[in-house]
Each structure stands twice: as C-alpha cells, then as structure tokens.
Amino acid sequence: MRIGIADTTFARYDMAKDAIDEIKKHALGVKIVRYTVPGVKDLPVACKKLITEQECDIVMAFGMPGKEAIDKTCAHEASTGIIQAQLMTDTHIIEVFVHEDEAKNDVELAEVMERRARAHARNAVTLMLRPEELTRDAGTGRRQGRDDAGPIKL
Amino acid sequence: MRIGIADTTFARYDMAKDAIDEIKKHALGVKIVRYTVPGVKDLPVACKKLITEQECDIVMAFGMPGKEAIDKTCAHEASTGIIQAQLMTDTHIIEVFVHEDEAKNDVELAEVMERRARAHARNAVTLMLRPEELTRDAGTGRRQGRDDAGPIKL
Amino acid sequence: MRIGIADTTFARYDMAKDAIDEIKKHALGVKIVRYTVPGVKDLPVACKKLITEQECDIVMAFGMPGKEAIDKTCAHEASTGIIQAQLMTDTHIIEVFVHEDEAKNDVELAEVMERRARAHARNAVTLMLRPEELTRDAGTGRRQGRDDAGPIKL
Amino acid sequence: MRIGIADTTFARYDMAKDAIDEIKKHALGVKIVRYTVPGVKDLPVACKKLITEQECDIVMAFGMPGKEAIDKTCAHEASTGIIQAQLMTDTHIIEVFVHEDEAKNDVELAEVMERRARAHARNAVTLMLRPEELTRDAGTGRRQGRDDAGPIKL
Amino acid sequence: MRIGIADTTFARYDMAKDAIDEIKKHALGVKIVRYTVPGVKDLPVACKKLITEQECDIVMAFGMPGKEAIDKTCAHEASTGIIQAQLMTDTHIIEVFVHEDEAKNDVELAEVMERRARAHARNAVTLMLRPEELTRDAGTGRRQGRDDAGPIKL
Numbered sequence: 001m002r003i004g005i006a007d008t009t010f011a012r013y014d015m016a017k018d019a020i021d022e023i024k025k026h027a028l029g030v031k032i033v034r035y036t037v038p039g040v041k042d043l044p045v046a047c048k049k050l051i052t053e054q055e056c057d058i059v060m061a062f063g064m065p066g067k068e069a070i071d072k073t074c075a076h077e078a079s080t081g082i083i084q085a086q087l088m089t090d091t092h093i094i095e096v097f098v099h100e101d102e103a104k105n106d107v108e109l110a111e112v113m114e115r116r117a118r119a120h121a122r123n124a125v126t127l128m129l130r131p132e133e134l135t136r137d138a139g140t141g142r143r144q145g146r147d148d149a150g151p152i153k154l
Numbered sequence: 155m156r157i158g159i160a161d162t163t164f165a166r167y168d169m170a171k172d173a174i175d176e177i178k179k180h181a182l183g184v185k186i187v188r189y190t191v192p193g194v195k196d197l198p199v200a201c202k203k204l205i206t207e208q209e210c211d212i213v214m215a216f217g218m219p220g221k222e223a224i225d226k227t228c229a230h231e232a233s234t235g236i237i238q239a240q241l242m243t244d245t246h247i248i249e250v251f252v253h254e255d256e257a258k259n260d261v262e263l264a265e266v267m268e269r270r271a272r273a274h275a276r277n278a279v280t281l282m283l284r285p286e287e288l289t290r291d292a293g294t295g296r297r298q299g300r301d302d303a304g305p306i307k308l
Numbered sequence: 309m310r311i312g313i314a315d316t317t318f319a320r321y322d323m324a325k326d327a328i329d330e331i332k333k334h335a336l337g338v339k340i341v342r343y344t345v346p347g348v349k350d351l352p353v354a355c356k357k358l359i360t361e362q363e364c365d366i367v368m369a370f371g372m373p374g375k376e377a378i379d380k381t382c383a384h385e386a387s388t389g390i391i392q393a394q395l396m397t398d399t400h401i402i403e404v405f406v407h408e409d410e411a412k413n414d415v416e417l418a419e420v421m422e423r424r425a426r427a428h429a430r431n432a433v434t435l436m437l438r439p440e441e442l443t444r445d446a447g448t449g450r451r452q453g454r455d456d457a458g459p460i461k462l
Numbered sequence: 463m464r465i466g467i468a469d470t471t472f473a474r475y476d477m478a479k480d481a482i483d484e485i486k487k488h489a490l491g492v493k494i495v496r497y498t499v500p501g502v503k504d505l506p507v508a509c510k511k512l513i514t515e516q517e518c519d520i521v522m523a524f525g526m527p528g529k530e531a532i533d534k535t536c537a538h539e540a541s542t543g544i545i546q547a548q549l550m551t552d553t554h555i556i557e558v559f560v561h562e563d564e565a566k567n568d569v570e571l572a573e574v575m576e577r578r579a580r581a582h583a584r585n586a587v588t589l590m591l592r593p594e595e596l597t598r599d600a601g602t603g604r605r606q607g608r609d610d611a612g613p614i615k616l
Numbered sequence: 617m618r619i620g621i622a623d624t625t626f627a628r629y630d631m632a633k634d635a636i637d638e639i640k641k642h643a644l645g646v647k648i649v650r651y652t653v654p655g656v657k658d659l660p661v662a663c664k665k666l667i668t669e670q671e672c673d674i675v676m677a678f679g680m681p682g683k684e685a686i687d688k689t690c691a692h693e694a695s696t697g698i699i700q701a702q703l704m705t706d707t708h709i710i711e712v713f714v715h716e717d718e719a720k721n722d723v724e725l726a727e728v729m730e731r732r733a734r735a736h737a738r739n740a741v742t743l744m745l746r747p748e749e750l751t752r753d754a755g756t757g758r759r760q761g762r763d764d765a766g767p768i769k770l
Contacts, residue, residue, distance in 0.1 A: 007754050012768045014755030036750040038739045038758070041695065041711055045702035052706055064755075070715065073692055076227055079195065081699035083235035086199035087242060088703060090206055095195055099224065106768045123192045134190040138161050139168030139218075142192070152166045152260045230381055233349065237389035240353035241396060244360055249349055253378065277346045288344040292315050293322030296346070306320045306414040384535055387503065391543035394507035395550060398514055403503060407532065431500045442498040446469050447476030447526075450500070460474045460568045538689055541657065545697035548661035549704060552668055557657055561686065585654045596652040600623050601630030604654070614628045614722045 001128060002031045004050030004059035010039040011064035013110050015096060015117035019060055022121035027129060040065060040097070041074055044081030051089045058128045059093040060120060064113070067101040075099070092127055096120045098145065116145030155282060156185045158204030158213035164193040165218035167264050169250060169271035173214055176275035181283060194219060194251070195228055198235030205243045212282045213247040214274060218267070221255040229253070246281055250274045252299065270299030309436060310339045312358030312367035318347040319372035321418050323404060323425035327368055330429035335437060348373060348405070349382055352389030359397045366436045367401040368428060372421070375409040383407070400435055404428045406453065424453030463590060464493045466512030466521035472501040473526035475572050477558060477579035481522055484583035489591060502527060502559070503536055506543030513551045520590045521555040522582060526575070529563040537561070554589055558582045560607065578607030617744060618647045620666030620675035626655040627680035629726050631712060631733035635676055638737035643745060656681060656713070657690055660697030667705045674744045675709040676736060680729070683717040691715070708743055712736045714761065732761030 003023060007016040020032055033054045037046045040063035050056045061082055065075035075097060086093050096116055103109035123144070126133050141149035157177060161170040174186055187208045191200045194217035204210045215236055219229035229251060240247050250270055257263035277298070280287050295303035311331060315324040328340055341362045345354045348371035358364045369390055373383035383405060394401050404424055411417035431452070434441050449457035465485060469478040482494055495516045499508045502525035512518045523544055527537035537559060548555050558578055565571035585606070588595050603611035619639060623632040636648055649670045653662045656679035666672045677698055681691035691713060702709050712732055719725035739760070742749050757765035 009750055009753040009756060009758040011755045012757035012765055014767075016754060034751055035747065036754040037708075037743065038710070038736070038750070038760070041699060042708060044699050045706065045708055048703055049706055072227075073688075074695075076231065077692065077695045077699055079228075079231045080234065080696065081703060083195060083198050083231060084238070084700070085703055087202055087235060087239055090199065090203055092191075092196065092199055094192070107770060110768045110770055120192070127191065131189065134163055134192070135188055137163040138170060138190040139165045140163060141166035142163040144192070149166055151168075152264045154261060154264055226381075230385065233382075233385045234388065237349060237352050237385060238392070241356055241389060241393055244353065244357055246345075246350065246353055248346070274346070281345065285343065288317055288346070289342055291317040292324060292344040293319045294317060295320035296317040298346070303320055305322075306418045308415060308418055380535075384539065387536075387539045388542065391503060391506050391539060392546070395510055395543060395547055398507065398511055400499075400504065400507055402500070428500070435499065439497065442471055442500070443496055445471040446478060446498040447473045448471060449474035450471040452500070457474055459476075460572045462569060462572055534689075538693065541690075541693045542696065545657060545660050545693060546700070549664055549697060549701055552661065552665055554653075554658060554661055556654070582654070589653065593651065596625055596654070597650055599625040600632060600652040601627045602625060603628035604625040606654070611628055613630075614726045616723060616726055 001027070002033060002054065002056045003124060003128065004047065004054060004056035005032060005034040005062070006043050006046040006050060006059060007036050007062040008039050008043065008064070009036060011062065013064065013113045015062040015113050018114045018117040019062070019096070019121040022118040023125060026122055027125045039074070040078035043078050044085045047082060047093045048085040048089065051091045058091065058124050060124050061093050061095050062117065063097045065097060065099050094120050094124045112145040119144035155181070156187060156208065156210045157278060157282065158201065158208060158210035159186055159188040159216070160197050160200040160204060160213060161190050161216040162193050162197065162218070163190060165216065167218065167267045169216040169267050172268045172271040173216070173250070173275040176272040177279060180276055181279045193228070194232035197232050198239045201236060201247045202239040202243065205245045212245065212278050214278050215247050215249050216271065217251045219251060219253050248274050248278045248281070266299040273298035309335070310341060310362065310364045311432060311436065312355065312362060312364035313340060313342040313370070314351050314354040314358060314367060315344050315370040316347050316351065316372070317344060319370065321372065321421045323370040323421050326422045326425040327370070327404070327429040330426040331433060334430055335433045347382070348386035351386050352393045355390060355401045356393040356397065359399045366399065366432050368432050369401050369403050370425065371405045373405060373407050402428050402432045420453040427452035463489070464495060464516065464518045465586060465590065466509065466516060466518035467494060467496045467524070468505050468508040468512060468521060469498050469524040470501050470505065470526070471498060473524065475526065475575045477524040477575050480576045480579040481524070481558070481583040484580040485587060488584055489587045501536070502540035505540050506547045509544060509555045510547040510551065513553045520553065520586050522586050523555050523557050524579065525559045527559060527561050556582050556586045574607040581606035617643070618649060618670065618672045619740060619744065620663065620670060620672035621648055621650045621678070622659050622662040622666060622675060623652050623678040624655050624659065624680070625652060627678065629680065629729045631678040631729050634730045634733040635678070635712070635737040638734040639741060642738055643741045655690070656694040659694050660701045663698060663709045664701040664705065667707045674707065674740050676740050677709050677711050678733065679713045681713060681715050710736050710740045710743070728761040735760035
C-alpha cells in the first residue's frame with residue numbers, strides 16, 4: 001500500500017512530518033511518497049500525479065491558507081480542484097487545511113496543525129485499510145485539530 | 155437494486171440510520187451499501203465509488219455542515235463535487251445536508267435531520283423504482299425536514 | 309424530435325405544464341419526455357439522463373429557488389451543473405429558473421413563472437427547429453417572464 | 463479559416479454585427495458562422511457546438527449581463543462554462559461581455575460595446591492568424607472598450 | 617525540456633521577460649515557448665495548448681488582475697480553469713498573478729511583479745528538474761514577491 005503526502009513551502013509549519021510519524025505508528029510497512037509544491041493551488045495536480053504516476057492508494061494534501069480574502073479564494077480554488085482530482089481517479093485525497101486565522105497566535109496555530117495532521121493521518125490509514133470501521137463513528141461529531149463536538153444528546 | 159449510503163463522522167446525528175430504516179419499510183429486498191468518511195468534502199468521491207465500484211443504482215449523501223463561513227464554503231465545494239459525480243456516472247445522488255444553524259437548538263436540529271433523512275429516503279426509493287410517480291407532485295412545494303410549502307394558490 | 313422536460317417537486321407552481329402546452333402549439337408532432345426530481349440540485353443529472361438515455365434533442369430545466377442565501381447557493385450549484393451537462397453532451401438545456409423573491413406576492417410570482425415558461429418553450433422550439441431565426445432578435449433586449457427591455461436607442 | 467460568433471437576444475446592442483464588420487476588414491476570406499441563443503448561460507454550449515459541429519478555429523462569445531446580483535451570478539456561471547469549453551476543445555473562445563452597469567447611460571454603454579467588440583475582433587483575428595504578434599504587446603496594459611491603461615512607468 | 621510561458625497584453629508590466637531571464641540563469645539548455653493572450657481568462661486554454669500542442673513539461677501563467685470586483689471574479693475564473701487544465705494534463709502550471717491593488721503605487725507594484733516572477737521561475741525550474749528539493753523547504757513559510765513569512769517559532 002502507498003500513501004501520497006502533498007504539501008507546500010508556503011505553510012509555516014510542517015504538518016506532513018507529523019502525519020508521516022503518525023502513519024508509521026498505525027500502518028506498518030506502508031510506503032510513503034512525499035511531494036512538496038509552492039502553494040495550495042499547486043496541490044490538486046500534485047495529488048493527481050501521486051495517484052496516476054506514483055500509484056498511491058490514498059493521498060493527504062496539507063495546506064495553510066493565509067488570513068486575507070485572496071487567501072480564502074485560493075483555498076476554495078484548491079479545494080475544488082482536490083475534489084475534482086478525486087472524482088477523476090476514484091481515489092480519496094484527505095484535505096488537511098488549517099487557516100492561519102483559526103488560532104489566536106502562532107503557538108496555538110502550530111498545535112491545531114499538529115493535531116489535525118495526526119488525526120487525519122489516522123483517518124487516512126483507516127480509510128485505506130479498514131474503511132468499514134469509520135461507520136462506528138458516523139454522526140458522532142468527530143473533529144480534527146480541536147476537541148470533538150460530540151453527538152447531539154436527546 | 156442497490157442503494158448507496160454515504161455519510162460522515164463530522165455530523166452530530168446519524169441520519170443514515172433513519173434513512174436505512176425508512177428504505178427498508180418502502181423497498182423490500184433492496185441491498186444497502188454504507189460508506190462513512192470524515193467530512194462532507196470526502197463525500198463526492200465516496201458517492202462516486204459507491205456507483206462505480208459497488209454498482210449502486212442510486213446514492214444518498216448525508217452531511218451536517220457547521221455554522222461558520224468556512225463550513226458554508228466546504229458545503230458548497232462538496233455540493234459542486236456531488237453534482238459532478240452524478241454527471242460523470244448518469245446516476246442520482248440525493249444530497250441530504252442539514253446545516254447546523256438551520257435549527258434553534260440541538261433537539262430541533264435532530265428533528266429536522268430525522269425528518270429530512272426519512273423524506274429523502276422515500277424520494278430515493280421512488281426515483282429508483284417508480285420515477286414517473288414524482289411528476290404527480292411536480293410544482294407542489296414539497297419540502298424535506300420541514301412542513302411542505304405547498305403550491306401557490308391563485 | 310424529442311424535447312426533455314425536467315422539473316421539481318420543490319417548486320410551488322407547475323411551469324412544465326405551461327411549457328408543454330406552449331410546445332404543443334408551436335411544434336406539432338414533437339415527442340415530450342418529462343422527468344420530475346425533488347429539487348434544483350437534482351436537475352443537472354436528470355437533464356443529462358434525458359439526453360443520454362432518452363435521446364432528447366433539447367431539454368428544458370424548470371426550478372424555483374427559494375428566498376434564503378442557501379437557496380441562492382443551491383441555484384448557483386444547479387446552474388453550474390446544467391452548463392456542465394450541456395458541454396458533456398453538446399446539447400442545449402434551457403434553464404428556466406424563477407427565484408421566489410422575484411415577485412412581490414404569490415399571484416405575481418405565478419404570473420412570472422407562466423410567462424417565463426411559455427417564452428422559453430418558444431425559445432426551445434426555435435433553437436431545436438429553426439436556430440437561425442434567433443439571430444433576427446440578436447442584441448434586441450429580449451426578456452422572458454417580464455416585458456422586453458428592448459434595444460438601446462441611439 | 464472559420465470564426466464562430468455566438469451572441470444573445472438578451473443583450474440590448476448587437477455587438478456581433480460590429481465584430482463581423484471588423485473581422486471582414488482584417489481577415490479577408492475568413493468564413494464567419496453566427497449562432498444566437500437566448501442568454502449568456504446558453505453561450506458555453508453554443509460556443510462548443512461552433513467548434514465541434516461547425517469546425518470553427520476560434521469563437522467569440524458576446525454577452526451583456528444585467529445590473530442585478532443575479533445577473534452577476536449568471537455571468538460568472540457563463541464565464542466558467544466558456545473556459546471549460548475551451549479546455550475541452552483546445553480552442554480559444556474570446557469572451558466579450560459588457561456589464562450593463564459599466565456605463566453611466568445607454569449611449570455610453572453602446573459605445574463601450576462597439577469598441578470592445580471591435581477591439582476583441584482584432585484580437586481574435588490576430589490569435590487565429592498571427593498569434594506570435596500579441597507578444598509585442600505583452601504587459602503593456604491593453605484594454606478593450608476603454609482607453610489602454612498603458613504599461614507601468616518606472 | 618520545455619517551459620511554456622503564457623501571459624497577457626492586459627498586464628501593465630512584462631513579468632514573462634523577468635521569468636525568462638531567471639530561467640536562463642538556472643536551467644541551461646531549456647527551451648522556452650512563449651504565448652501571449654489578451655487577458656487572464658484566455659490563459660487556461662493557452663496553458664493547455666502549450667502542454668498538448670507545444671509539448672511543454674511545465675507552464676508558467678502570468679497575469680495582473682485589476683482592482684475592481686469584476687476583476688477579482690475574472691481572476692477566480694481564470695484560476696479555476698488553470699487548475700482544471702493541470703488536472704486534464706497531469707502537468708504543473710505555476711500561476712503567477714499579481715493583483716493591481718497588492719501595492720501602494722506603480723513602482724512598488726512593478727517591484728512585486730518582478731520579484732514574484734523571478735521567485736516562481738526558480739520554483740518552476742526546481743519542480744521540473746529536481747522536484748524532491750522543494751521538500752527541504754516544506755512548511756517554512758516561503759513567499760514570492762514579498763519577504764518570506766518564515767516558519768512558526770515554538
């Protein structure tokens with residue numbers, strides 16, 4: 001099995017490193033292929049190439065969109081392309097974006113980034129190896145990078 | 155006949171369970187294939203895989219977008235991808251999204267979610283088995299999860 | 309020749325009925341294939357299926373988006389998909405949407421819906437049977453559902 | 463060589479007529495194929511059909527989006543589709559849209575429309591016959607319909 | 617190896633010239649193919665043609681969107697198309713857009729444009745010749761046209 005890891009030089013924290021560490025803990029013997037591009041708008045084709053040229057079974061796409069309106073637009077364009085790349089290949093690409101304005105300061109931002117990267121690395125491994133397991137958590141308010149919201153209590 | 159059910163661990167209520175219950179009441183002998191992913195942006199490819207790999211004749215996609223602006227953007231991206239997946243496969247995917255801010259509180263939210271899930275499960279069964287029946291209700295202001303708006307009275 | 313008619317149970321007025329009546333007046337012997345779906349986001353694939361599975365030469369897509377922001381987003385997603393379906397099939401799909409907030413009250417809304425449905429039914433027939441005729445009206449400010457704006461007077 | 467001209471009955475001025483006049487001045491012997499549709503959202507497939515069915519080497523798409531928010535959304539959807547049609551055919555479609563609110567009054571609006579139609583007709587001819595010539599003007603602030611902005615002076 | 621350079625006559629500064637100068641410094645013997653179009657919405661198909669017809673291994677797309685709301689929309693449409701062109705060809709297109717309102721005055725604007733063009737030219741060369749090198753800078757807050765933001769310091 002092969003997991004593709006696409007990330008950017010634009011991001012201010014190396015989420016891919018945390019994700020790779022987490023993958024190694026949960027999926028022994030899985031081959032990891034890493035591909036770094038300048039920014040989030042370069043991610044869709046990078047992810048597609050990891051699937052079509054590097055034969056990855058699943059891909060993770062890491063990005064840190066900035067705080068400005070233009071950054072939000074870039075993130076939206078990247079996300080649209082990432083969904084399109086999945087539809088063209090019938091392969092999951094787990095998007096792991098942390099917006100720079102999600103946290104109050106740099107330390108909290110790095111914390112969110114590490115937690116989200118690790119949580120989604122576990123999701124990617126599960127989706128690749130034991131997809132039926134996620135149904136146990138269906139509708140239970142899971143979050144990545146923050147505490148779970150939890151299910152609605154009736 | 156096979157119905158695909160795609161849903162998320164992000165949602166705070168298990169709409170798929172209600173939909174499956176409703177499908178079983180209205181479509182005896184139909185095979186249900188369930189597929190759970192982390193969030194709504196993972197739904198388009200999950201739905202497409204249910205069609206291309208699991209040979210589903212129709213798919214339902216359940217999601218609960220959050221209240222923030224970023225959540226609205228995610229929902230829009232997911233919806234765009236779900237429409238694209240349908241066009242690539244000539245197969246219906248009934249999108250069943252309930253936005254977290256559609257209701258005043260958690261209890262009302264769960265109620266909307268159950269009603270919408272069940273109403274669209276009936277729509278999915280009708281579209282799959284007796285599509286011509288929906289024309290009887292064309293232009294009559296049907297709603298799912300809330301009371302019908304009804305037709306304009308002249 | 310075959311005209312596809314796709315519409316929804318969500319709309320509060322039956323535009324398709326008016327359009328069918330108008331088509332029968334202007335295009336003798338044309339076969340009409342009707343397909344009703346729950347909402348506007350189900351229209352793109354319904355239209356595509358009318359083209360690829362029912363062999364329609366042209367399709368009309370009727371929808372009544374609601375007044376809320378979420379309804380505007382749904383209409384935008386549906387329109388994007390309808391354009392995509394046309395490009396995938398090289399076939400016209402005449403979108404006939406009337407937004408619920410285009411009129412002051414229900415009676416005016418129904419009036420706009422009937423006029424727009426009939427005017428676009430005539431457009432669809434012309435596009436299918438005598439496309440060169442529309443060039444006579446190029447740049448003359450035609451409207452559907454309201455009075456024509458007319459050409460700029462110099 | 464064949465140039466496709468797609469335009470609408472919605473526009474309040476006949477830009478295609480000006481463009482055809484300009485093309486005839488600059489490209490002797492070029493065949494012009496005209497195709498008129500109701501509104502800008504019908505343009506993407508009309509342009510694609512001019513390429514795939516009428517074998518046009520380049521297409522011009524004329525539209526006059528109205529002043530309201532809904533008109534801006536329609537223009538955006540049309541533009542997205544026009545770009546998609548180009549990518550599906552590897553053929554240029556020069557979009558010539560003039561928004562109704564670009565000018566203070568109808569007379570100025572018609573003037574902008576004529577100038578933009580003629581300037582883009584020259585662009586289309588150059589792109590089709592001598593594409594390398596445009597590089598002479600690269601980065602020089604050319605505008606169509608208004609005076610050139612000119613290059614940044616250092 | 618071949619690098620495609622697509623740019624516009626609309627931009628008020630010739631970024632492509634700077635990029636070509638930079639490419640020649642860092643990639644001896646690389647063939648450069650330049651293609652100039654009127655505006656940013658013409659860039660997606662120009663880039664695609666550089667890949668499919670001119671056999672470029674990577675493409676750079678230079679644009680200077682204006683300050684108005686309509687210009688932002690055009691830039692968004694162009695970016696969406698550029699991402700789509702990449703997915704259709706499994707080839708990188710490095711988008712180098714500088715918005716006219718990114719700088720306080722023309723002199724600063726030209727400075728940003730030159731710096732961004734040169735920095736992305738180096739990125740393009742690295743992506744084409746030694747893609748694994750970018751991983752050394754993953755998550756370090758690199759910027760083009762401005763000073764680097766740098767990594768988050770913990």
